[in-house]
Amino acid sequence: MMGINTDLLHAEQVHAELWGTYEPHAMAHVSPIYQTSTYVLKDFDSAVYLNQHVEDGFAYSRFGNPSTDELEKKIAHLEHAESALAAASGLGAISTAAMSCIKAGDHVIIGDVIYGCSYTLFAKVLSHMGIEYTRVDTSKVENIEQAIRPNTTLVYVETPANPTLKISDIQAISDCVHSHKGITLIVDSTFASPYLQNPLDLGADLVVHSATKYLCGHGNVVAGVIAGDKERIHTCRMPYLQCFGAVLDPFAAWQLMNGMKTLGIRMERHCQNAMKVAKYLENHPKIERVYYPGLESHPTHEIAKKQMHGGYGGMMSADIKGGLDAVRTVMNNVKVFSLATSLGNVDSLIQHSPTMSHFDMTPEERYASEIYDGQVRLSIGIEDAEDLIADLDQALALI
Ligand SMILES: *Cc1c(COP(=O)(O)O)cnc(C)c1O
Secondary structure, X not given: OOOHHHHHHHOOOOOOEOOOOOOOOOEOOOOOOOOOXXXXXXXXXXXXXXXXXXXXXXXEOOOOOHHHHHHHHHHHHHOOOOEEEEEOOHHHHHHHHHHOOOOOOOEEEEEOOOOXXXXXXXXXXXXHHOOXXXXXXXXXXXXXXXXXXXXXXXXXXXXXXXXXXXXXXXXXXXXXXXXOOOOEEEEEOOOOHHHHOOHHHHOOOEEEEEOOOOOOOOOOOOOEEEEEOHHHHHHHHHHHHHHHOOOOOHHHXXXXXXXXXXXXXXHHHHHHHHHHHHHHHHOOOOEEEEEOOOOOOOOOHHHHHHHOOOOOOOEEEEEEOOHHHHHHHHHHHOOOOEEOOOOOOOOOEEEEOOOOOOOOOOHHHHHHOOOOOOEEEEEOOOOOHHHHHHHHHHHHHOO
């Protein structure tokens, strides 16, 4: 077993050889992009076989492609999983994973604080297909126990949660969920990345990531991944991803693998910078409250300390005193931070959760989940922390 930084570079690395009759010999150090929709098959019998056993080879790129295959093997390695599946976006991964374990008439339990579109998936799409949902504060496992019904088949948790960074205890939730029969636990671990947290080791059945975020790290790819045991991932692939068609493009897979090589050193710097910014904001007179799991003041800091690998990530939210007007002043005047949704990029971003990522929730739902009107979400990049602090300082001074 190698360290994760070695694995990020070498695990499942393909050094591809040009095959067939090509001369002179060449073996690519970085794997090529298999930008092809289909494959020339050896003969009739292997064509018949491959179309029915899509995991044993490549017949058509919606069923599998060498570039996405290499990515999937790397993700499985990083999440300590038997298998993994790439999707065209985080939501492509989440909807595929969720649909693979529910049917009409089922009941699902979702965290009260989750990414806005994940909430929309359950609240406005799956609920119209006869799948009921209950939102609970998953940072307290007893809330999940109380919400379980005879027809509950899925518990969907995001930790750290977007945007309040609430932490849920994956091990405790897994113990609770698996003391009942037939319930799958899916954890969205996007904010942590595999560098800071491995939900499958703590009992989750499937882990999902928006790979658009930290895994890619450079803001130039939209992608998602699912990892878990062979059987569950096979079901996600066939028939769900195969039929919904949210497959990842080979070029995006290749770009994502380039980004992933530096995940370790990026996450180290994200964590260091975020801690400095969080401490600065916590002492700022114009800030009401800072939500960063690395701060001892964070209500679920102790769970984060226990289940994350010694770092708390680069994401935080902060309530600015003065509501929307103050938010507008800060967001219009930052110079190093970009006003942009998304997160996990090498450069710092700022967004307003109530009107941007979480606009689909009702105000009542938002307030009950501590998503207040004056709240901004910061994705702390790998710039010099002093410059990030100075940038926020000048913008906050204009309120
Ligand atoms: C961004 C995000 C998603 C959705 O991912 P896309 O790649 O945009 O589809 C899901 N979960 C979390 C926690 C996210 O931050």
